[in-house]
Amino acid sequence: MSFLEERAGAFLVRPDEKALVRALEMIEASRGAWHAELRAYGERRLRAKRAGRRRPAPGEENPHYLTRWHGDERRAALHAVMFDSRRKLAPLVVPGDPVAGQVQSCVDACLASAGVLGPEQREALAGCIHELEERLTPAQWAEHRGEYFRASGLLRLARQVEVASAALPRRC
Structure with missing residues (x-):
């Protein structure tokens, strides 16, 4: 809203x-x-x-699960990053978790540059997303639910940064 x-x-x-x-x-x-x-x-x-491929390929985005605002993805994602960084980021970043610290750095850089990230920051963000996806396991859910939700929250925010920092379309 x-x-x-x-x-x-x-x-x-x-x-x-x-x-x-x-x-x-x-x-x-x-x-x-x-x-x-x-x-x-x-x-x-x-x-x-x-063609015989009964299941979607791993990583294939399913649009039935809404994860972004259609039609103005970058601007909406940048707004979500700003909104979530104010209200949700602090409890997700805990001492001793370098991935959480890196996500916070990417969030700060994204907000400071209106979504423009350099190649090193984009690479770091991709590494964070991969690491956070690896943390979301059934065992983590069963044994450490708080950590599961923390990783899930960081992953959601990292993906919003990823969309907000996507390359702007070229104008002819």
Whole structure:
């Protein structure tokens, strides 16, 4: 909601019909982009199944699980990084966890540069994402649920940084 208000104008605290209409238009555009992605994914899966590949490839993104704002991914991800860094990051970063410290460094760099990360920072971020994915195991869930949720929260934030720092499209 805060992203919608940032882009469309305040409509939650004080009713503003024009801002509400702009927010609705943003939601409809995002939903349209998401549905187009769902159709494309369905067509790819259908072709894959006909070719004998019954399961999606490891790492293949499934658009049925919403992880981003469709249509304005970078800007929404940058907003999410800013929002989550203020409210959720501090409890996730604990002493003695270098990956958490590195995620915090990437978050800080992302916010300081409006999403632009250098090659070294992008490489460090990719390493953090890999390490955090490795931590999310059934054994971790069963034995150390708090650590599982901490790793999951860091991974979500790291992935938002990844989207926010994606290369800007070139203008012709």
